[in-house]
Amino acid sequence: MGRGSTVVAGAACMVAALVLGGCGASDEPAGTTAAAAAAVDRETVHQVSTLSALIDGLYQPATTVGAVKAHGDLGLGTFEALDGEMVVVDGRVYQVKSDGGVSEPADSAGSPYAAVTFFDTDVSFDVGPTDSYEALQKEIDAHLGGLNDICAVRIEGSFAYVRSRSVPRQSEPYTPLLEVTATQPEFEFRDVEGVLVGFWCPAWVGQIDPAGYHLHFLSADHSGGGHLLEVHVTQATVRLDDTPNLSLSLPMTPEFRQADLAGDYEKQMQAAEK
Ligand SMILES: [Zn+2]
Numbered sequence: 001m002g003r004g005s006t007v008v009a010g011a012a013c014m015v016a017a018l019v020l021g022g023c024g025a026s027d028e029p030a031g032t033t034a035a036a037a038a039a040v041d042r043e044t045v046h047q048v049s050t051l052s053a054l055i056d057g058l059y060q061p062a063t064t065v066g067a068v069k070a071h072g073d074l075g076l077g078t079f080e081a082l083d084g085e086m087v088v089v090d091g092r093v094y095q096v097k098s099d100g101g102v103s104e105p106a107d108s109a110g111s112p113y114a115a116v117t118f119f120d121t122d123v124s125f126d127v128g129p130t131d132s133y134e135a136l137q138k139e140i141d142a143h144l145g146g147l148n149d150i151c152a153v154r155i156e157g158s159f160a161y162v163r164s165r166s167v168p169r170q171s172e173p174y175t176p177l178l179e180v181t182a183t184q185p186e187f188e189f190r191d192v193e194g195v196l197v198g199f200w201c202p203a204w205v206g207q208i209d210p211a212g213y214h215l216h217f218l219s220a221d222h223s224g225g226g227h228l229l230e231v232h233v234t235q236a237t238v239r240l241d242d243t244p245n246l247s248l249s250l251p252m253t254p255e256f257r258q259a260d261l262a263g264d265y266e267k268q269m270q271a272a273e274k
Helices: 008-018 034-041 051-055 065-071 133-141 177-181 254-258 266-272
Strands: 044-048 074-078 085-089 092-096 114-117 123-127 150-165 186-201 212-219 225-243 245-249
Touching: 051 177, 051 266, 065 085, 065 092, 065 114, 074 150, 074 186, 074 212, 085 114, 085 186, 085 212, 085 225, 092 212, 092 225, 123 133, 133 212, 133 225, 150 212, 177 266, 186 225
Parallel strands: 044 245
Antiparallel strands: 044 114, 074 085, 074 114, 085 092, 123 225, 150 186, 150 225, 186 212, 212 225
16 A cells, blocks of 8 residues: 555545544435535544654654645654654645745655644633743633643743753664653743644543654744654644544555553653653
8 A cells, every 4th residue: 555545535444433423424325415524624633653653763754745634734743764854834834844944845745644624723822921831721721612632822922931842853773752752852942932733632642642642843934843842832722623533544555553551651651851
């Protein structure tokens, strides 16, 4: 199976069993209008692969940038060979490389792990100033719609301080993620305008995604960004999109199909996000 064929539409048999939340999507009669289908699709997080697979060093491409764009306009991920952090904002896919540089990769570029949704604002509120990522999370916590929903997050504004990281391109045989992040390049920004995008996930997501907040940063001038480690908000607007459906597409790579993913990933997943 070639690149792109493992994205949601191309893996119907797997995805059918893995669409969670429903909201009637799977109960729609044949002949559902395109408009209705599109409306349902905007309420779905489309994800390729799992964080546990990434932790195990499965950096082979499972989808493409073009397919990611087709399934959402906001989200995050990484690239083939763990070549930097993916930030998806306003339908554009940005690559923050380990040298801190930002570019827009071609639609043919591969990704081993990505999660996107079409973002619609359900809740909007202003925050700031806040003096830590933890304080920001507490403010957002108070606005989350439910304890067990997946919530897409977009925070745009000015930030007194941002610390982010990226990851350097790996060569095969791939090194597990925690060994890579042990020496991760980190970037600091002060008094910067920009946007944070990503997801809040409930604990039940288990090996699929980190529980809690997972956000990636992109500066307004597109000169920097990465996986968010710390942030002090000066003034920003938080927008939340409750997303009741999760469509998970599994990589049809030989490496994924043969990997032993039965381990206990909880501590590793927490460590991978720091
Ligand atoms: Zn990340």
